[in-house]
Amino acid sequence: MSGIGRPAGRRGVGGFAEGVGFSLRGLAWVARxxxxxLFGLIPALIALALYVAALGWLGTHATDVAAWATPFADDWGWRDVFRTLVGLMIFVAGLALAVLTFTAVTLVIGDPFYEKLSEKVEEDLGGLPDGGDLPFWASLFRSIRDSLVTLWWVLLFSVPLFVLGFVPVVGQTVVPVVGALVSGFFLTVELTALAMERRGLRRKERFALLRSNMSASLGFGVPLFAAFMVPFLSVLLMPGAVAGAAMLVRMRLAPATVPGQWAPDGQARDTRPA
Known part of the structure; x- marks a missing residue:
């Protein structure tokens, strides 16, 4: 069977490179x-249309939003310049939020699409794992709830990083690197959710598993996050990212859930739903 698990997980540079390798494997799979x-593009295109419409509205009404948010500046002689700057900041913040939430929204919209795509990848690798299957609506509501929790954690990190971005030197060097690492990790959280839920793993278990394999999680998510920053590239890469996430979970993070494979720590895992 493909993807025999290893008794011990790799760490550091080796684990990061391994994570990058899984993202490339996913892209290669959809290329074949x-x-x-094409099937996986459908929900990404729907999400893109929604985001383009929302950002288009924000771009044409940013100054009006800024005027509503700054009534204290009504009597300022330079209020128009001030509100233009505030409007620009609002649009930039909206653009950054769009980048951070695009994957989560796309996965929620495309839950049935990506579930089938992820299952097909695992079938090609030898068969589906033993785990806890949920009805469609239960799976959808759990996906929405987990995405909101993940978004909360993203904002918890992103807001202070946004503020620190205005600090000279640090804002132009350290903050972008830390921001990419944080965003890459949470991108991996979102993308691996389907394959982990198939194994009956709940949100806290998934987070713990990804933290214990931090180098591989970052290696998978950071390059994809950087690629997703390029307009429209996220739409084209999303099916491959979902395929790569299924491989990452199956071969690296939770191989013991597949009959005949080992857990990274050499112990069998209980994948029954709690």
Whole structure:
């Protein structure tokens, strides 16, 4: 069977490179299965249309929003310049939020699409794991709830990083690197949720598993996050990212959930739903 698990997980540079390798494997898989790539584009295109419409509205009304948010500046002689700057900051913040939430929204919209795509990847690798299957609506509501929790954690990190971005030197050097690492990790959280839920792993268990394999999690998510920053590239790469996440979970993070494979620590895992 493909993807035999290893008794011990790799750490450091080796684990990071391994994570990068899984993202490339996912892209290679959809390249070999173009119909599944087209199938996976549907929810990403729907999400893109929604985001383009929302950002278009924000771009044309940013100054009005700034005027509503700054009534204290009504009597200022330079209020128009001030509100233009505030409007620009609002639009930039909206753009950053769009980048951070695009994956989560796309996964919620495309839950049935990406579930089938992720299952197909695992079937190609030898079969689906033993785990806890949920009805569609239960799975959808859990996905929405978990995405909101993940978004809360993202904002918890992103807001202070945004403020620190205005600090000279640090804001132009350290903050972008830390921001990419944080965003890459949470991107991995979102993308691996389907394959982990298939194994009956709840949100806290998934977070713990990803933290214990931090280098591989970052290696998978950081390059994808950087690529997703390029306009429209996130739409094209999303099916491959979902495929790569299924491989990452199956071969690296939770291989013991597949019959005949080992857990990273050499112990069998209980994957029954709590």
């Amino acid at each position: 299965h173009p119909l599944w790539w």
